[in-house]
Amino acid sequence: MPQHELFQPGVLGGMPLRNRTLVAPMTRISADASGEVGPLMQTYYEAFGKGGFAAIVTEGVYTDQYFSQGYEFQPGITTEAQAASWSNLIKGVHSTGAKVILQLMHAGALSQYNRHCDDTRGPSAVQPKGSKMPFYRGTGAFSHTLEMSSAEISAAIAGFVQSAQRAQDAGADGVEIHGANGYLLDQFLTDYTNRRSDRYGGTLRDRIRLTCEVIERVRNAVDRNFTVGVRISQGKVNDFTHKWAGGVSDAQIIFKAMEASGANYIHTTEFAADAPAFEQGKSLAAMAKSFTSLPVIANGGLGDREIADRMIATGDCDFVAIGKAALAAPDWPTRARNGQGCREFDFEMFSPLANLETANAFALKNA
Numbered sequence: 001m002p003q004h005e006l007f008q009p010g011v012l013g014g015m016p017l018r019n020r021t022l023v024a025p026m027t028r029i030s031a032d033a034s035g036e037v038g039p040l041m042q043t044y045y046e047a048f049g050k051g052g053f054a055a056i057v058t059e060g061v062y063t064d065q066y067f068s069q070g071y072e073f074q075p076g077i078t079t080e081a082q083a084a085s086w087s088n089l090i091k092g093v094h095s096t097g098a099k100v101i102l103q104l105m106h107a108g109a110l111s112q113y114n115r116h117c118d119d120t121r122g123p124s125a126v127q128p129k130g131s132k133m134p135f136y137r138g139t140g141a142f143s144h145t146l147e148m149s150s151a152e153i154s155a156a157i158a159g160f161v162q163s164a165q166r167a168q169d170a171g172a173d174g175v176e177i178h179g180a181n182g183y184l185l186d187q188f189l190t191d192y193t194n195r196r197s198d199r200y201g202g203t204l205r206d207r208i209r210l211t212c213e214v215i216e217r218v219r220n221a222v223d224r225n226f227t228v229g230v231r232i233s234q235g236k237v238n239d240f241t242h243k244w245a246g247g248v249s250d251a252q253i254i255f256k257a258m259e260a261s262g263a264n265y266i267h268t269t270e271f272a273a274d275a276p277a278f279e280q281g282k283s284l285a286a287m288a289k290s291f292t293s294l295p296v297i298a299n300g301g302l303g304d305r306e307i308a309d310r311m312i313a314t315g316d317c318d319f320v321a322i323g324k325a326a327l328a329a330p331d332w333p334t335r336a337r338n339g340q341g342c343r344e345f346d347f348e349m350f351s352p353l354a355n356l357e358t359a360n361a362f363a364l365k366n367a
């Protein structure tokens, strides 16, 4: 019975999980102006735990007071006060039986707002494609970015390391290094945004180096049982259809490098998690499974319970992360288990902003 698989307990790094369902990371720009989280966010995250999810990957949390912040009202974990606010939230989620994985995110050239600094940094001085996201309070084109110096790269790595330590001290069960979706680490990985000629630019092995160094440095700085995962994608928030130029061979190099760096899991995200990653063949999640011995979380369109069940049953992934469907039904796992239907996600929930106030007003209106 495939459904049986979705509700089997599992282990992710050092973390025992009550079933195979996680909440996907989703930025909700609902912290206070200084990047601390409060009761509104705590209630939001606790609802997923009460609804049966085994773990929550939090929204992307910024990691330093230089160039990492991406959005106004994005939470950070760069100060003791920010960490203490997370500690309260994490206690609340733990009381529901769910685990918390903090996603550590450096926005790089895609930063739309940064209270610490006016300009942006990326691997190279390349104008990002696309435009800022209005539902995160952005308007117009992305800023012109400047090439990061070696000292700025070292500071960014240190930011990930210190943030992971703060997350551990705040009671989180793990961290996820955000290597996906077009943000800093993905900018280094991507051929057209990385034109560097130092050790962080050039071949694919050079372009994945920064992600791997971050994984390794974080892994070495936290306790053995504290889980350190990594998220990876082909598409980006500002380039949805991007594909890795070398296809399967690139995937093999990337996944093996991540495993060698000490990652405890790989979290792949695609528009449709079960679709072939390239023209034909395996999905990205299934490739991560076949090229490594790590647990794999698959994400993208898995609010369809049958597809989620099937991916686990066939061994194409070990866990599923649910995004928009979890917003429509924070009790998605309980409903799926009982064979109940779920309300469809409605984009009006993000209009005009993808924050919690807008979502709560939407919920009241549609109660």
Ligand SMILES: Cc1cc2nc3c(=O)[nH]c(=O)nc-3n(C[C@H](O)[C@H](O)[C@H](O)COP(=O)(O)O)c2cc1C
Residues within 6 Å of the ligand: 024, 025, 026, 027, 028, 058, 059, 060, 103, 178, 180, 181, 231, 269, 299, 300, 301, 302, 303, 321, 322, 323, 324, 325, 354
């Ligand atoms: C409002 C919103 C915010 C998001 N923020 C993040 C984020 O902070 N970090 C991240 O890795 N992905 C983020 N994503 C992507 C989701 O984690 C997920 O990959 C995407 O929604 C596809 O999964 P789904 O089909 O289950 O919704 C966000 C998605 C949405 C809709």
